[in-house]
Amino acid sequence: MSKRAVLLVNLGSPDSTSVPDVRRYLNEFLGDERVIDKPRSKLLRTILVNGIITPFRSPKSSKAYQEIWTAEGSPLVVTSQKVREKLANELGAEAPVYLAMRYGNPSIASVLAKIVADGVTDILLFPQYPHYAMSSWETVVVKVQEEAARLAKPLNVETVQPFFEDADYIEALYQVSAPYLSLPHDMLLVSYHSIPERHLREADSSRAHCTVMKDCCSTCSPIHGTCYKAQVLKTTQAFVKRAGISADKHTVSFQSRLAGEPWLTPYTDYELERLPKEGKKRLLVMTPAFVADCLETLEEIAGEGKEEFLHAGGDWFQHIPCLNDQPPYIDFLAGRVRAWLGGRKPVEIQAGQRAQTLAAAE
Ligand SMILES: C=CC1=C(C)c2cc3[nH]c(cc4nc(cc5[nH]c(cc1n2)c(C)c5CCC(=O)O)C(CCC(=O)O)=C4C)c(C)c3C=C
C-alpha cells in the first residue's frame, strides 16, 4: 500500500541568536559545497569557512539576528511552521505535511526518518524557492535524495520544479502586494538575493550561453531551466504584467553578496543610494526570491535598506512583506499538491546534473 505525503523544505536559521549557535549554523550553511564552491578542495574550503569566514561573520550575524528574532524564534522558521500547519489543515486527510530545513533544525535527515516511521512511501518534495540556484533549490533536492538513499526503507521522492512564473504563484504575489501597490510611490524596486555571477556560468551546461551571449537572459533558451538570473527576470516580468506596472516604474536589483568575486548586479544597496538622487523619493521594495520574511528581508531591506534610502535623500520607504502564511500562498501550495495527488508528475530537472557535467569536464 502506498502512502503519500508532502515535504516542505526551506533554508533554516540558527537555533538561537547566540554567537556559538550562529557560528555552528554558518559552518553548516557555508560548508555546503553548493554554496561556497571555491576552492575545490574540501580541506581548503573547510579552512576558509570554519577558520576565516565564520569566526569573523558570526558576531555580526548574531547581532543582525537579534534585530529580527521574536519570542517564538526565527521568523523564517516560525513562518514556515505556520505554512506547514495551514497547508496541513487545508489538505486534511488528503496528505500529511512535513517541514524540514536544509541547515539547522529540523534537519532533513530527522524529518525523513519520521516520514518513513509514519509509513509514508511517496513524498512530494516542495523546495520553498521560486527560482533555481545551485545554492538554494539544487542543494535541497540533492540533500533530500542523499538522505533518502540512506533510509532503511525505500522512499519515492518527486520534486516540485522552480515555480518562478507559475501563474498561481504570480497571482499570490500580486494578491499579497496589491494593498501596498495602491500606496503613492515613485518606484518599485524588486530585490532578489544575489549569487556569484560564476554560478550562472557553472549552471550552464553549454558553457556558451549565460553571460557569454549578449542579452543571454532575454533570449529563449533551454539553459534557463537552471539560470537563476533568467528566472528572476521572468518573475519580475510576469508580476509587473499582472499588476499593470510600467517599465519606468520598476527596477530589479540583487542584495546580500559576499566579498571576493563579482555577484549579480545592480547591487540593491547601490540602487537605494542612486534612486533618491534621481528624484525617486517614495520607494516600494518587494523581495520575491524569499517566500517567507527572514533576515534578508526584515533586517537587510526593511531595517538597514530603509535607513540607507532615507539617508540618501529618500522620503518614504515601504517593504512589501513576503507571501508568508497568507491565504494566496497556501492556496498556491495546495493547488500544486492536489495536482500531484491527482496523478500529475512534476517534471524533474536532474538535480546534480550540473555537478556531474562539471566533474565529467575535468
Ligand atoms: C533565496 C534564495 C537564496 C540564495 C540563492 C542564497 C544564496 C547564497 N546565500 C549566501 C550566504 C548567506 N545567506 C544568508 C541568509 C539567507 N539566504 C537566504 C536565501 C538564499 N541564499 C535566506 C532565506 C537567508 C536568511 C536565513 C534566515 O535565517 O533568516 C546568510 C546568513 C546571514 C548572514 O550572515 O548574512 C549567509 C551568510 C551565499 C554565499 C549564497 C550563494 C552562493
Ligand SMILES: [Fe+2]
Ligand atoms: Fe543567502
Ligand SMILES: [Fe+2]
Ligand atoms: Fe542567462
